[in-house]
Amino acid sequence: MTKDRLISLDVFRGLTILLMTIVNNPGSWATVYPPLLHSEWHGCTPTDLVFPFFIFIMGVAISFAMPTKTYDSTTFNKIFTRSLRMVCLGIFFNFFGKIQLFGLEGIPLVIGRLLITAAVGYALMGNFNAKLKTYLAVSILAIYLILAYSGIEAYKIVRLPGVLQRIGIVYFIASLLYLKTTQRTQLLVAIGILLGYWTVMTLIPAPGFEITNLEKETNLAAWVDGVLLKGHMWEATNTWDPEGILSTIPAIATGIIGLLIGQLLNGPLLKKDNAKKMAIIAIILISLARLWNTIFPINKALWTSSYVLYTAGLATLVLAILYYCIDIADYKKGIKLFLIWGVNPMIVFFLSEIIPQAMVMISFPNPKIPTNQINLLDYLYAFGVQPFFNNPMTSSLIFALIYVGLWSLLLAYFYKKKMYFKV
Template identity: 30%
Template sequence: MIKKRIQSIDALRGICITAMIFMNNPGNSKYTSPLLLHAPWNGITLADLFFPCFIFVMGMVIPVSFGKRMAKGQTKGQLIAHLLKRSAMLFLIGLFLNAFPCFDMQHVRILGVLQRIALVYFFSGLIFLFSSTMSMFIISAAILIGYYLLLRFVPVPGYGAGVFERTGNLIQYIDLKLLKGHLYTPDWDPEGLLSTLPAIASSLLGILTGCLLVSDKKNTNKLYIMLVCSALAFISSIITQKWFPLNKNLWSSSFVLFTTGFALLLLSVCYWLADINNLATLIKPFIIFGSNAILVYTLSEMMTKILGCVKVEVSSGTLIMLKEWLFENWFAQWAGNYAGSLLYSAAYTLLWFIPMAVLYYKKIFIKI
């Protein structure tokens, strides 16, 4: 078991959460660069990269945290109980966020970001507990291939098989059958039930990387392996996207490979800086954000909803959202619409750095 804390894991997790908060909170989405918005369907943007990257990091942590627990004498039964408890908490927090502040439970969205994290954490953790390293690699490959075959060959009533468009694909069919009225939009959920399957593969590839990091290999050798695997993931993604397009909504197999390559590349940079050259101070803000990642994400999402609900009366006597008022009066008025939208995102993200820094330096880490 590795004794020294792997700071690059905290840093990468912090980069993901920082990017997710930043890109989820433009001053006005009408004045935001397409790169900072999710791709409408096929293709990939900067905004599409960080949620799967976070799931990859979550997988990386499993060998580290479970290794420590097993070293303290915890049994597999106790670890499964931990998986159940933590997954249930994450799912319920995600459900609470979806319902907040109206709590219209008849129409509440059941799935979501934290719910996907919960499901992926539980199933990938179980696989880790009962599988060897080679088995996890084979399971990951089987999931990615099997997922493609499901979407390619299982027919959808009224549409047939092999539909990779927004309407008529197998993911949509299953979600409408089981969760109609509780989706992100009336006919679609980007965190659908079936598309959680390849997200488990994203986590398993993270677990394999975590196993590498806690191994006895030299740090430089670990870095070279991660860089080679990153290149192989990118190349595999380029090849496979000819059959299964890059698509975050579908969480396509090529998307898993591309985002895994991206996560490994970012991790390699963080690992070189923090764990090989002891230059963690250069990425300290991300380490701080990563130390209470779920907490800051949850609070920031709640605040975003509050800013969208509170109304402010303007000179004309009409009511507008507080967020809209802040954007127009504090940012767009002097910086312009596009720069102002970007600055609003930056200011909102930096606002959350202050309480996270206080918690970090007081050594308060709220684990969910």
């Protein structure tokens, strides 16, 4: 049994996914407006809100998906399989560009990779019976791990962590907490995680260092990643991962806060009282975050405890405003765009990562410099968008907005046909 959808939550999810698509697809990474980039290290830009907002939204949605809190083996298997499917979809992003097929190169190799993508996407988002869903997810994960640790050159450094992987883990733990514990216990678990993570990160130095620190490559979380994920981390550094093992633990607290807000919205209070209470909670969380920031800085890559409170507070505030406007005041003008994005997030997550990778793999002579090669993605930007704007940052943003526009047309079609892609 599921509760009726909360329109404001769908709109919030749509806003978040849409912003994610914009920040992930600039015309050129060299010319991006600063708010559309992650913080260099400590601090928080609008881009740094996307990931925690999505985890928060997922937490809120859990109580709407399972309002009766019925727990049995069937429910557990459904939660486990859905989590595993998300993890597998996320890992595939990292494998896509490394797939080798019978010595193929160029466009034939890209076509082969896309055919495998279609097969994996269908296996992980297709509507099969529960047993087959589980079998396929477990089998695909096993294949990933075998390839990653097989010694095959193409997969020696394939990354294993990632955004969907973390979302899947948080969903699994938050769902079980929701079904098996009280709200008081959930709150205590979140507090314990945040205080415990703060303690570990600031009192336990990484082996080889006499004192603790929160620098990029010498903090405890980076050391844990280096030991347990060696060779399979973020390729930009290969020394730590922004979605690493230790920093995933406080992300669970982000999901729990969303879970508690969802239960508030499903509770006995009147809608106006819910909105007021959310606004108060938001102010408290943001205030506590700003205080904690003085000794444990807000940091997305480390997912610090202050970052959890700050982003969860902002997410609660945004949801409170949307909830009041849409679900209380019944003001729905202009929400359709965000709604069509919000009800179909998984297909965007999956294909919006794959399509640009595929376009980069298709190269041909550069019309301006025939001796040089240019990939299809750069060609479309350099010859289709960039010449029309004097400001390179503006042209880079317009390219991302065009990509969003194309996705909006596709999602509008899916929405009209009632086609929803879920794991």
